[in-house]
Amino acid sequence: xxxxxxxxxxxxxxxxxxxxxxxxxxxxxxxxxxxxxxxxxxxxxxxxxxxxxxxxxxxxxxxxxxxxxxxxxxxxxxxxxxxxxxxxxxxxxxxxxxxxxxxxxxxxxxxxxxxxxxxxxxxxxxxxxxxxxxxxxxxx
Ligand code: HEC
Ligand code: HEC
Ligand code: HEC
Numbered sequence: 410x411x412x413x414x415x416x417x418x419x420x421x422x423x424x425x426x427x428x429x430x431x432x433x434x435x436x437x438x439x440x441x442x443x444x445x446x447x448x449x450x451x452x453x454x455x456x457x458x459x460x461x462x463x464x465x466x467x468x469x470x471x472x473x474x475x476x477x478x479x480x481x482x483x484x485x486x487x488x489x490x491x492x493x494x495x496x497x498x499x500x501x502x503x504x505x506x507x508x509x510x511x512x513x514x515x516x517x518x519x520x521x522x523x524x525x526x527x528x529x530x531x532x533x534x535x536x537x538x539x540x541x542x543x544x545x546x547x548x549x
Contacts, residue, residue, distance in 0.1 A: 448545025
């Protein structure tokens with residue numbers, strides 16, 4: 410009887426410790442958690458129900474933005490056709506970082522719902538140490 414209770418207690422303790430440990434780990438896509446956005450931009454900017462979060466739809470709200478439907482195929486790589494470093498239209502790194510981090514945390518959906526995670530868009534190969542930017546085929 411005593412041994413049974415002890416093993417129950419120990420199992421409970423081990424479970425408690427591993428749950429506490431899991432909670433302490435930061436969310437790092439592909440490292441501590443499954444990478445839910447392996448293709449980067451296009452895995453979040455999708456059509457959800459009646460909301461269209463696709464990038465081409467968002468850009469249509471800016472009348473100054475050229476139509477990108479035909480010219481882009483891989484995102485964000487093809488955006489760099491116009492958004493290369495030093496471009497007047499803004500470089501892709503600056504645009505991407507600004508739109509996701511400039512709003513205060515309390516009203517920033519990228520920070521609130523996605524932990525503002527660098528690894529949403531970047532991929533870290535922990536074997537080679539190389540950091541790259543994820544790309545995916547356009548979803549429009
Ligand atoms: C993990 C999910 C996620 C990924 C990956 C992601 N975004 Fe976003 N993005 C968001 C969210 C959430 C917002 C809304 C932020 C806010 O204003 O509260 C947003 C906002 C934006 C906006 C401004 C609003 C709009 O839709 O026009 C642009 C532009 C944008 N993202 C471009 C990109 C680009 C380019 C990439 C890839 C380099 C990218 N995003 C990757 C989640 C994501
Ligand atoms: C054919 C050229 C071209 C392509 C391709 C292009 N853009 Fe642009 N983009 C522009 C120009 C020009 C502007 C400046 C428009 C303005 O004055 O508002 C701009 C502005 C923007 C802005 C607003 C920048 C800011 O600082 O407010 C965002 C966001 C943006 N582009 C995202 C994208 C994304 C994401 C892609 C790829 C899916 C893309 N663009 C592809 C030409 C392009
Ligand atoms: C929404 C997508 C997105 C997020 C989130 C994001 N990045 Fe980036 N980052 C990019 C893109 C796109 C580029 C430019 C890629 C290219 O030019 O090919 C870039 C480029 C960079 C670069 C190299 C160019 C430069 O700006 O000096 C660094 C360093 C970088 N990111 C660091 C970070 C860090 C640190 C975080 C987290 C705090 C972060 N990024 C979060 C999309 C993102």
